[in-house]
Amino acid sequence: MTVGPGTPRSASVKDVAAAAGVSLGTVSNVLNRPDRVSDATRRRVEQAMAELGFVRNESARQLRAGRSHTLAYVMLDAGNPFFTDVAAGIELAAEAAGLALFLCNSDSRIEREASYLTHLEQQRVQGILVTPVDPDAASLVALAQRGTPVVVVDRVRREQALCSVAVDDVLGGRLAVEHLIDRGHRRVAFVGGPPTIGQVRDRLDGARKAWAEAGLPGKDLLVVSSSALTVAEGRSAGARIAGLTARRRPTAAFCANDLVALGLLQQAIRSGWRIPDDLAIVGYDDIDFAEAAAVPLTSVRQPRHELGRMAAELVLDESGNPEHEHQQVVFQPELVARASTLG
Amino acid sequence: MTVGPGTPRSASVKDVAAAAGVSLGTVSNVLNRPDRVSDATRRRVEQAMAELGFVRNESARQLRAGRSHTLAYVMLDAGNPFFTDVAAGIELAAEAAGLALFLCNSDSRIEREASYLTHLEQQRVQGILVTPVDPDAASLVALAQRGTPVVVVDRVRREQALCSVAVDDVLGGRLAVEHLIDRGHRRVAFVGGPPTIGQVRDRLDGARKAWAEAGLPGKDLLVVSSSALTVAEGRSAGARIAGLTARRRPTAAFCANDLVALGLLQQAIRSGWRIPDDLAIVGYDDIDFAEAAAVPLTSVRQPRHELGRMAAELVLDESGNPEHEHQQVVFQPELVARASTLG
DNA sequence: TTGTACGCGTTATCAT
DNA sequence: ATGATAACGCGTACAA
Numbered sequence: 001m002t003v004g005p006g007t008p009r010s011a012s013v014k015d016v017a018a019a020a021g022v023s024l025g026t027v028s029n030v031l032n033r034p035d036r037v038s039d040a041t042r043r044r045v046e047q048a049m050a051e052l053g054f055v056r057n058e059s060a061r062q063l064r065a066g067r068s069h070t071l072a073y074v075m076l077d078a079g080n081p082f083f084t085d086v087a088a089g090i091e092l093a094a095e096a097a098g099l100a101l102f103l104c105n106s107d108s109r110i111e112r113e114a115s116y117l118t119h120l121e122q123q124r125v126q127g128i129l130v131t132p133v134d135p136d137a138a139s140l141v142a143l144a145q146r147g148t149p150v151v152v153v154d155r156v157r158r159e160q161a162l163c164s165v166a167v168d169d170v171l172g173g174r175l176a177v178e179h180l181i182d183r184g185h186r187r188v189a190f191v192g193g194p195p196t197i198g199q200v201r202d203r204l205d206g207a208r209k210a211w212a213e214a215g216l217p218g219k220d221l222l223v224v225s226s227s228a229l230t231v232a233e234g235r236s237a238g239a240r241i242a243g244l245t246a247r248r249r250p251t252a253a254f255c256a257n258d259l260v261a262l263g264l265l266q267q268a269i270r271s272g273w274r275i276p277d278d279l280a281i282v283g284y285d286d287i288d289f290a291e292a293a294a295v296p297l298t299s300v301r302q303p304r305h306e307l308g309r310m311a312a313e314l315v316l317d318e319s320g321n322p323e324h325e326h327q328q329v330v331f332q333p334e335l336v337a338r339a340s341t342l343g
Numbered sequence: 344m345t346v347g348p349g350t351p352r353s354a355s356v357k358d359v360a361a362a363a364g365v366s367l368g369t370v371s372n373v374l375n376r377p378d379r380v381s382d383a384t385r386r387r388v389e390q391a392m393a394e395l396g397f398v399r400n401e402s403a404r405q406l407r408a409g410r411s412h413t414l415a416y417v418m419l420d421a422g423n424p425f426f427t428d429v430a431a432g433i434e435l436a437a438e439a440a441g442l443a444l445f446l447c448n449s450d451s452r453i454e455r456e457a458s459y460l461t462h463l464e465q466q467r468v469q470g471i472l473v474t475p476v477d478p479d480a481a482s483l484v485a486l487a488q489r490g491t492p493v494v495v496v497d498r499v500r501r502e503q504a505l506c507s508v509a510v511d512d513v514l515g516g517r518l519a520v521e522h523l524i525d526r527g528h529r530r531v532a533f534v535g536g537p538p539t540i541g542q543v544r545d546r547l548d549g550a551r552k553a554w555a556e557a558g559l560p561g562k563d564l565l566v567v568s569s570s571a572l573t574v575a576e577g578r579s580a581g582a583r584i585a586g587l588t589a590r591r592r593p594t595a596a597f598c599a600n601d602l603v604a605l606g607l608l609q610q611a612i613r614s615g616w617r618i619p620d621d622l623a624i625v626g627y628d629d630i631d632f633a634e635a636a637a638v639p640l641t642s643v644r645q646p647r648h649e650l651g652r653m654a655a656e657l658v659l660d661e662s663g664n665p666e667h668e669h670q671q672v673v674f675q676p677e678l679v680a681r682a683s684t685l686g
Numbered sequence: 687t688t689g690t691a692c693g694c695g696t697t698a699t700c701a702t
Numbered sequence: 703a704t705g706a707t708a709a710c711g712c713g714t715a716c717a718a
Contacts, residue, residue, distance in 0.1 A: 010467075010490050012711055023689040028713055038687065053489045058465040058710035059405040063694050068402075069462070078430060078446065079631075084421045086655055091448065095455075100462045102445035103421065105434065114436075119412070119443045122401040124353075146396045147353055231635040269637050288422075292574040292605055294612050326443025354694055366705040371697055381703060403695035408709050689718075694711105702705075 011052035020048035031056070062124065071099050071315065072120050073153070073308075074113060074130040078105035080259065082304060083131065086153060089308025090129060097316055099126065103247040108133055121148050127315035129153050129308075135164075135198065149318035153311045155198060156328055163318060165311040165329045169199050172300040172333035173206025176254045176282045177221075179298070180336055183342075184251040185280060191237045191264060192256025193225035200229075200256045203284065207254055221245050222250055229256055234263020241279075242271050252280035252341070258290045261297055265340065269294060280341040296338040303331050354395035363391035374399070397575035405467060414442045414658065415463050416496070416651075417473040419455060423602065424630040425647060426474065429496060433472060440659055442469060443659035451476055464491050472496050474649075478507075478541065492661035493686035496654045498541060499671060506661060508654040508672045511541050515643040515676035516549025519597045519625045520599025521565075522641070522678055525555050526685075528595040528623060534580045534607060535599025536568035543572075543599045546627065548598055565593055570600055576607020584622075585614050595684070601633045604640055608683065612637060623684040639681040646674050 009038030013027045020027070022041055024299035029037045030045045037045075049056075062068050071094045075083045087103055096099040104120070106113035110133045117139070120128055126150040132140060135155035144150040144162055152164035182186050190207050192200045204223070211221045224240060226233035234255065241249065241264075255261035268279050275281060275295040283290055310329055318324045356370045362451050363370070365384060372380045373388045380388075391397075403409050414437045418426045427506075430446055437444040447463070449456035453476045460482070463471055470492040475483060478498035487493040487505055495507035501635070533550050535543045554564045566581035567583060569576035577598065584592065604626030611622050618624060618638040626633055629644035653672055661667045 012709080013713095024688055024712090026687085029688085032713070036687075041688085041705085053485075055489060055681075056465050057406070057467065057711050058462075059402040059411075059467060060694090061713080063400070063402040063406055063696090063710095064712050064714090066694075072445075078421070078427045079424060081422060083450075084427070087448070088450075091450075100447070100459060102447065104443070105427075105430070116443060119401075122399050123597075124400065124402060142396075146398060221628065231631060235635070262632075266635050266637055266639075274654060288574065289605075289632060292578070292609055294609055296609075356697095357695075367695095368697085368699095368705055368707090369703085375697070379703070384703080400695050403710090404697080406694090406712090407696050407698090408708075672706080687718105690716085692713105692715090694713095696710090698708090700705100700707085702703100 004174060011054045012057070013054075016045065016048045016054050017053055019052055020045045050238070066124075068123065068125050069099050070102060070123070070125045071127050071129065071312065072102045072104060072125050074104045074106055074116050074120070074128065074132075076106060076108055076131045076133065078103065078107070080175070081289065082257070082285045083288070085304035086131075086308040089305035090312045091308075092305070093312030093316070094311045106133065107336075110134065114139065117143060121146070124148075125150070127319050129311050129315055130336045131155065142230070149315050151311045151315045153319070154307065156330065160326050160328070163314040163326045163328070165307055165314065165331075167302045167307065167331045167333050169202030170206035170209070172284065172302070173203035173254070174210040175333060175335040176203075176204075176284070176300050177207040178209040178214075179337065179341065180252045180254065180280065180282065181210065181216070183252070183280065185250075187220045187222070187250045187252075188254045189222040189224045189250040190256070191224045191226060191234065191253050191260055192229060194227055195225070196329065203256055222248075224253075226260060229260055230288070231259050231263040231266075234260035234265075235267045236263075238264040238267025238271070242267070250279070252282070254282045256284055258283035258285045258297065258299055261299070262289060262293055265295060265297065266291055276339070276341050276343050282341060286336050291338065293342045298338045298341040299336050301334045301336050306331060349414040353400075354397045355400070355518040356397075356632065359388065359391045359397050362395060365386045388521045409414070409467070411466065411468050412442050412467070412498065413445060413468045414470050414472065414655065415445045415447060415468050417447045417449055417463075417471065417475075419449060419476065420448070420545045423448065424632065425600070425628045425645070428630070428647035429474075429651040432648035433650070433655045434651075436652045436655030436659070440646050449476065453477065457482070460486060462659070464489070467491075470494070470662050472654050472658055474498065492658045494654045494658045494661070497650065497666070499673065503669050503671070506657040506669045506671070508650055508657065508674075509631040510645045510650065510674045510676050512545030512676075513549035513552070513626065516546035516597070518549075518676060518678040519546075519554040519627070519643050521557075522595065522680065522684065523623065523625065524553065528593075528597070529559065530563045530565070530593045530595075531601075532565040532567045532584060532596045534567045534569060534577065534596050534603055535572060537570055538568070540572070540673040542585055546599055565591075567596075569603060572603055574602050574606040574609075577603035577608075578610045579606075581610025581614070588602055591623070595619070595625070597625045599627055601626040601628045601630045601642055604642070605632060605636055608636055608638060608640065619682070619684050619686050625684060629679055634681065636683075638683045641681045641684040642679055644677045644679050649674060
């Protein structure tokens, strides 16, 4: 296929001006201050733009203006519905502010995350939202100090150097286990890992607190650890639970997230167990697949959309408000009880 | 608003040059042709860059060079694992080419899609991959003709104006139904919709062809239509099937995608049916949740990663190779038989 | 109301 | 090896 007279280098304002028989500034006015230009010439210019297929060059605009019309969310795992739901919440706020939202998937790999952050900083995006592999990395603060607004999503930072938005995972763990205790369970497994993940630590923490406060012996809160929060790991944990002697086997499991819970559920059904009579299961996140599971899953719901929306608002404030002050917002989770614990 | 010492307007090459006591060009050389500069001065410049927190301005680079280091994928539904898997395939190729991949979620809304495409075109991204709401929209061709390489993903275009990468959905439908016929089913439901979706049409088409070629009467291939390809719609379809008289009730269902199949499966289990004895189920896409379902789902697998990888390669070729010719690549799907049909 | 000129940060070319 | 300069496309003062 022939391209014609070379590569059709896109038309610039200059070309439009020439075609419309006006000056450069007039074209610019048509674009940015249409009121300052007579109707007749405006139409003529618009006509020329259409004919030439004129497309604004955002690089030039941005270079000139110093700011972009873009927000970005660097997410930990684009394949986990929890994060895509958070992204949907961000998008709502971005759309309202007239900004485009770009999603970047770090896939939990620290070097991809770093690569995206660099790229975005060089692009001078208006703000970066990030669920980082390591929320305490110094590089995030450095990035913010060089001038790009940064908000940490779904992780809390100890210090006040950055905004962050998260959900109280200790409370979440507590809710899950209190519910199981209420339902009469006295031998419970916590399924999840690795413990390097902050959420896993916090949820287990909350579980232990609830357990202790109910006066139950620590040894009856079994920890079944996994190497990742995936469906496959949930299955494998299920197999390990099935291998326990009847005396040691828990009557309920609290999983660190819904993916693990779904895997465990699947394995349990394969083993012929009835849910919740032989094993009650609680998940975490309340992703849509949780309700859609073969046995609808009791789960700890996080306000995913709110999380995203709030994070976006904070980053916009940091970007536009000179008086901005960093905040650490913490939402409350909520238990959603379904058939996997209610029978 | 005064900028003062408050807003740390990021340092430019000029600032670096001043700080290092060299000229502008030398700094540029350090960045782009380090070999042409003496070790001593190079170190001095690098030192200055570090001290000033210098960050390359991508807008300026791009304005100057005319090309960006970015690819974008405008996806139909970021919450559907199928598309995130396609995105993962794209990312592989993008990473290999040293490009960043930005994901944009149109969420099946035509105005969001348009907004993203405009934004990306204005950014002069190196290429756009898109799974469009309407693959036959003229705007896509117009976009490409103005100079941005565009590849349509998971949809075929009749004409040759664009590259496209897709999977043979007619064949997929055929495979699914042939499998069911092989397993002895003589009354089958096709579950999916709306028929405005190209994939739905094609898969049903293939199903009908296989049915006819086996000499089976058309009336025994029931169409249970849904208004979207979601889990909720699958459940609702399941309820409708349960409402049929025993005589009319199908012994198997072929669903237009896995989300629908999972919903149907859930509803079937709630109704107390045994799978596959009371109802065999075939899904489409073979997303990870399919294997993880309570009854592992037989599904038609699409080469998701390959789809993405190939699409990325085409867009890169179009962007870099002057002799590029548009192609319509079509992959073959493959049936993965699991417990939901094998018992 | 319309036109002119300059600068945003970077890179490549040319001269030193 | 290093330095000066023009150009990329746009927006905006300022001049006409």
